Amino acid sequence: MSAEAVGRHMPTVITLDDLTAMMAADEHHRYEISPEGVLSVMPPAGYTHAIIATRLMGWLLAAGIPADRVAQAVGLRIPGVTGGVGGRIPDLVVWSKPQAESVWLPVADVLLAVEIISPGSAAMDTAAKPAEYAGAGIPQYWTIDQDPGQTVTMYRLDGTRYQAGATMPLAWVLNTAPGEHGLD
Structure with missing residues (x-):
């Protein structure tokens, strides 16, 4: 399908309901939208990406x-x-309390948002999303590179911006306790 054909059927303003419908109709892409209305379309995560997310989730559990x-x-x-x-849609989210069932959850109780950086998402994960997450008041933001060490960079909210903290291999993080990183 051409961009012209898709654009002809695209609403003028895309809402979260539109995004939900787009994701339901297309399991091969992830759709996100910035607060300013910029649509992002990404392919699904690859194997390494999925394994990193699973390892981190297993560690937390x-x-x-x-x-x-x-x-x-x-x-x-x-x-x-x-x-x-x-x-x-962060790759992993940790809340301070359970959330009500919803497609789009509020950020009020989010303690940590994690993005695993893929080749096509580096600019989004290191520039746009940190600014948005910081503006929303999410206290911690971690990025994980898909380099050989699977480098984790931990950011903490300082006012309205994130300040880079520790940077270490994922294997090191997985040998610590989440409480050491403020995730109790």
Whole structure:
């Protein structure tokens, strides 16, 4: 299908309901939208990406974080500074308490959002999303590179911006307790 054919059927303004319908109709892509209305279309995660997310989730669960406070690839409502609402799908989210069933969850109780950087998402994961997550008040943001060490960079919210903290291989993180990183 051509871009012209797709564009002809695209709504003028895309809502979170539109994104939900797009994802239901297309299991081969992940759709997100910035609070300003910029649509992003990404291919599904690859094997290495999925294994990193699974290892991190297993670590959290084994450390006693309740399963209803951790989720992979769940939608978050990201409020914008101009009143718009975006929808982002972090690779992993940790909440301070269980959430109500919804496609797009609020960010109020999010303790940590994690993005595993894929070749096509590096700019989004290191520039756009950190700014949006910080603006939404998410206290911690981690990125994980798919390099040989699977390098984790941990950011903490300092006012309205993230400050880079520790950077270490994922294997090292998995040998610590989540409480050491503020995830109790």
